[in-house]
Amino acid sequence: MLTVRQTRLAWLLVLPTLLVVAFVAGYPLAQVFYYSFHRADISFVEPTEFVGFKNYLFLLQDPDFRGALWNTLRFTFVSVFLETVLGLAIALVIHSNFKGRGIVRAAILIPWAIPTVVSAKMWQWMLNDIYGVINVILVNTGLVANKIAFLANPNTVLWAMVAVDVWKTTPFMALLLLAGLQLIPSDIYEAADIDGASKWQQFWTLTLPLLTPALVVALIFRTLDALRVFDVIFVMVGVNTATRSLAIYNRQTLIDFQDLGYGSTVSVAILVIIFIFVFLYMRVAGRGVRGED
Amino acid sequence: MRTKGLGYYAGRVLFYALVVFIVIYSVFPFYWAVISSFKTSDALFSSNPSFLPIPFTLTHYQNVFSGAAFGRNLLNSLIVAGGATLICLVLGVMAAYALGRLRFPPKNAVLYIVLAMTMFPQVSVLSGMFVLLRETGLFNTHAGLILSYLLFTLPFTVWVLTGYFRGLPRELEEAAYVDGATPIQTLLQVMLPLTGPGLVTTGLLAFIAAWNEYLFALTFTIGNNVRTVPVAIASFGGATPFEIPWGSIMAASVVVTVPLVILVLVFQQRIVAGLTAGAVKG
Numbered sequence: 336m337l338t339v340r341q342t343r344l345a346w347l348l349v350l351p352t353l354l355v356v357a358f359v360a361g362y363p364l365a366q367v368f369y370y371s372f373h374r375a376d377i378s379f380v381e382p383t384e385f386v387g388f389k390n391y392l393f394l395l396q397d398p399d400f401r402g403a404l405w406n407t408l409r410f411t412f413v414s415v416f417l418e419t420v421l422g423l424a425i426a427l428v429i430h431s432n433f434k435g436r437g438i439v440r441a442a443i444l445i446p447w448a449i450p451t452v453v454s455a456k457m458w459q460w461m462l463n464d465i466y467g468v469i470n471v472i473l474v475n476t477g478l479v480a481n482k483i484a485f486l487a488n489p490n491t492v493l494w495a496m497v498a499v500d501v502w503k504t505t506p507f508m509a510l511l512l513l514a515g516l517q518l519i520p521s522d523i524y525e526a527a528d529i530d531g532a533s534k535w536q537q538f539w540t541l542t543l544p545l546l547t548p549a550l551v552v553a554l555i556f557r558t559l560d561a562l563r564v565f566d567v568i569f570v571m572v573g574v575n576t577a578t579r580s581l582a583i584y585n586r587q588t589l590i591d592f593q594d595l596g597y598g599s600t601v602s603v604a605i606l607v608i609i610f611i612f613v614f615l616y617m618r619v620a621g622r623g624v625r626g627e628d
Numbered sequence: 629m630r631t632k633g634l635g636y637y638a639g640r641v642l643f644y645a646l647v648v649f650i651v652i653y654s655v656f657p658f659y660w661a662v663i664s665s666f667k668t669s670d671a672l673f674s675s676n677p678s679f680l681p682i683p684f685t686l687t688h689y690q691n692v693f694s695g696a697a698f699g700r701n702l703l704n705s706l707i708v709a710g711g712a713t714l715i716c717l718v719l720g721v722m723a724a725y726a727l728g729r730l731r732f733p734p735k736n737a738v739l740y741i742v743l744a745m746t747m748f749p750q751v752s753v754l755s756g757m758f759v760l761l762r763e764t765g766l767f768n769t770h771a772g773l774i775l776s777y778l779l780f781t782l783p784f785t786v787w788v789l790t791g792y793f794r795g796l797p798r799e800l801e802e803a804a805y806v807d808g809a810t811p812i813q814t815l816l817q818v819m820l821p822l823t824g825p826g827l828v829t830t831g832l833l834a835f836i837a838a839w840n841e842y843l844f845a846l847t848f849t850i851g852n853n854v855r856t857v858p859v860a861i862a863s864f865g866g867a868t869p870f871e872i873p874w875g876s877i878m879a880a881s882v883v884v885t886v887p888l889v890i891l892v893l894v895f896q897q898r899i900v901a902g903l904t905a906g907a908v909k910g
Contacts, residue, residue, distance in 0.1 A: 340811070341733060450839065450884060566842045
């Protein structure tokens with residue numbers, strides 16, 4: 336009796352959330368798929384017309400899409416790699432017992448708390464080619480002879496974006512890895528000490544393998560986030576072929592070119608790319624867990 | 629007992645050097661923004677900038693607030709982020725209680741839908757959301773922006789709160805049932821007060837996510853009536869493209885960031901717990 340009533344109540348409680356999900360995710364997603372097979376402009380001046388796979392065929396040979404994909408992949412791989420290395424170093428530092436670890440933990444939360452748009456503006460100012468503090472430091476310490484226009488030079492601008500993203504998101508990585516480190520029981524290190532293993536050996540043979548589950552979760556979160564990068568690049572350099580990411584190209588087709596049909600096709604492509612990454616990570620994670628059994 | 633060798637002290641020095649590096653690396657950009665916001669224009673555009681705001685000025689803050697727009701942008705951000713947080717907490721508590729404590733057969737299916745949504749790139753529904761807001765007449769309204777923000781705040785809230793409800797001891801609930809309480813009474817009078825800390829954490833995280841959002845705010849608003857602070861800061865311009873008002877931009881940045889930094893430092897422990905709960909349980 337109670338269980339039937341409970342189930343009915345549960346449905347009632349979940350229903351509003353399910354309705355909202357259907358409304359803000361289900362419906363827009365259905366629209367995206369619908370328009371990806373149509374020719375349509377976003378202000379609906381021209382009549383919408385079914386064109387089959389025409390948009391998708393165009394996508395396959397669109398050099399701008401390919402350029403955006405290449406930028407996004409380079410940005411994602413390099414920034415996630417740097418964030419992982421740096422985040423792991425920070426997590427290990429905070430995890431070890433020392434005076435002032437509270438200060439370090441508070442300090443690394445600051446980049447995380449700062450809105451991406453604000454961090455983009457702060458770094459844009461620091462990287463300014465004439466008055467930027469980074470150029471001043473580089474010149475005064477003699478590291479470079481002339482000031483560098485980081486954001487105007489197509490060879491440096493993407494890496495400047497990576498630097499800003501790494502600064503902003505490493506804390507999240509560090510916190511996830513720290514949580515993983517705290518789950519590792521400390522007595523196994525005592526046993527390793529007795530066996531005479533060095534700290535370095537302990538890191539490679541104990542810490543890293545035991546940290547793998549946390550590492551995989553952190554990598555999934557950060558990779559998916561980096562693949563949809565928009566704010567930092569759009570605010571710092573706008574639309575520019577040297578840095579245009581998939582998300583920026585997507586918004587450009589949709590809003591600047593008013594192309595609802597092809598813009599939707601680009602959206603579907605981004606979704607597919609993200610799912611490929613999720614699938615690959617799940618495979619790797621699954622194998623890692625089985626390998627340990 | 630062996631005395632500690634030179635190697636030990638060298639190691640400690642290196643370790644503390646690393647600690648100092650991490651702290652400076654994390655804090656310096658924000659520090660630089662704060663002091664830049666208090667510098668006079670001459671000091672800002674000097675070839676050898678000072679690391680302290682001398683001479684000190686409040687001009688940039690006066691400039692930021694002298695127009696009506698920035699105050700309006702702040703209010704918009706408060707309305708939108710506050711509205712989205714409130715709605716997703718109410719809906720999230722209801723759903724999470726059902727998913728975490730009640731007998732509900734399609735529990736896993738619902739949780740998978742919610743999890744899939746948290747992974748989903750915002751930009752890939754940009755066109756669909758645009759169409760939705762146009763069709764419902766919610767384009768360029770606070771309600772429309774709040775609705776679109778539920779896309780990323782609600783799944784996260786449901787996910788984390790479900791974890792909190794699951795963690796509560798079963799005895800409390802059973803005692804309430806024995807006393808003749810209905811499940812709704814149990815939720816409101818017994819369980820909800822216990823999830824207080826969880827509500828604060830998830831509410832804060834949802835608020836921060838909505839407060840910082842840029843892509844939807846940029847695309848679904850026109851003009852300053854609904855425009856939020858991130859969009860305003862990103863589009864701050866001078867009289868000509870060559871006169872970027874860096875002092876004012878930094879002042880505006882400090883205004884929107886300081887409340888967040890204070891909140892985050894005050895609720896440090898809880899935020900860290902909430903962030904990792906959101907991720908690790910996946």
